[in-house]
Amino acid sequence: MTILNFNVGILGHVDSGKTSLAKALSTVASTNAFDKNPQSQERGITLDLGFSSFPLDPPEQLVTAGYDQLQITLVDCPGHASLIRTIIGGAQIIDMMLLVIDIVKGIQTQTAECLVIGEITCDKMLVVLNKIDLIDEKQRQETIVKMTKRLQKTFEKTKFANSPIVSCSASVGGSGDEQISQKTCNTLHLDDLISTLKSCIYIPNRSADGPFVFAVDHCFAIKGQGTVMTGTILSGCVRINDTIEITEQKEARKVKSMQMFRKPIERAIQGDRVGICVTQFDPDKLERGLIASVGVIKTFYALILRMNKVHYFKHEIESRTKYHITVAHSTVMGKIILFNNSDNSVNEDKDKIFDYSREYEALDQYPTTTDSLSTPTPNVYALIELETSVTCQLNSIVIGSRLDTNINANVCRLAFYGHVLDGFTDIDYMTKNEIEKIRIYKNKEKTGVVERMVDIYTIIGKDLFKKETNINLFIGCKVILTSGEQGYIESSFGQSGKIKIRIPNGLSAEVQQMFPTTKTKKQKQTTAKDDDIDHEEKTDRRANNVKIILKFKKYLFSHTNSIVQ
């Protein structure tokens, strides 16, 4: 028997009827489905992901592909704005989205955010106009047609143009803890919904190959059995007796038994929703997270992404700004540094990911940082320094958001999205090897002035560095004078950030005229009058302003001092 488990996320604004719809459609509920959590019941809102399922007759193309059963797993996501982290985590495991819209209210703030999450995480959407029972029967059809047209216009601009829109009433009546078997039948048009859903089913990627990675959404103990972790297999396959690693804890355990919606199973593959039972693991140690084949998942302290801006985000994405970074089921703070790929050969080939660790012949070929991103732009990359490490696999979806924005502000809080290309796995990621691993620099320019000439080959420069700058890092760096001469920094001079610059070809006669040479002891014993003149001249000459320009590249990470020219 080959079963395809197809994961359908139910997303939408708070109170649009997502949980009611999940209840109306499902025949099997998993542990936390339908707001069973006591806090959910108290507050009357969904606080966590709820999983439930129902079977469907497999459509023709599935049968042809060798599946004889189709199981739809519904992932009921919370709608409340403050729970967007959970929604993002849930959306990353779905094959298709059901976007629930209250027909009376139309598109609301979280409807729009859910649309963005859907655009980032999945390819198909089915829109459900819910609560049609609230519209007087005489006006119902007309209202449905009007709302459908309005939504079609909105979706035209998204990747979900031409998505089917169905209307229904999911209300099952009664309180939140009501069992499915007790549902009353005041639902409307659910059959239409189910047949449209069926027409949207496609054959998703389901491969048993590759490393086993499993996104855990709940973890609990069962007396006499062990600890059960429920979740969705993101890649690979798992069998009873396989050794798996609970990644954050770095603890390895053997799979004792497995269930898929209460039926024992021996083996499960990518896309399946299963409960995995292990022994001697304290369930309090894991709430959400990843388990995987040993050594597959890494803990990253910094991530490198290929990323893009969310179209609806009203502000610029600014380098050196902090965002909420959601990867897998974690949301942490991270500082983003944007960089561009200046390697033209890659720009031409969209699918080619440039090698940010390669050596380039000329320094201007290195990727360099950009300050901000105001519109969605291809070929933008980001380095994200995380405040708390995250555990994820390469290629995971990352969403950057400003969840601190006032939730009543009616604006999209999702700022950018991308995929993890690489990352730094060691807390000590500033080691030499790691610096070598990623060669991304920002262009810097410093300007100073010539204070005086020591001899025609040597000048003293100032205003280039602060007193506290470690000038040793810049020794040997090339500088250019605005009068045309080239030179290099030979050493620091004194304690106030001044530098001695060597001009191998010597200063031009014109520049020599401009600056007094350093006085010898003898010269210093001049009269006070002479000294006054000299001082006056110095000021005048400095007004001519021969500037010293130092161009260099500073390594991208904020806490490293590595520079190149």
Ligand SMILES: Nc1nc2c(ncn2[C@@H]2O[C@H](COP(=O)(O)OP(=O)(O)OP(=O)(O)O)[C@@H](O)[C@H]2O)c(=O)[nH]1
């Ligand atoms: N009249 C009517 N009420 C509905 C319908 N669907 C849901 N409701 C009611 O709307 C309220 C919210 O329903 P839920 O299913 O909890 O909505 P939700 O979108 O899951 O809510 P959150 O998860 O908290 O965002 C409940 O009182 C439901 O009984 C419907 O089709 N018609």
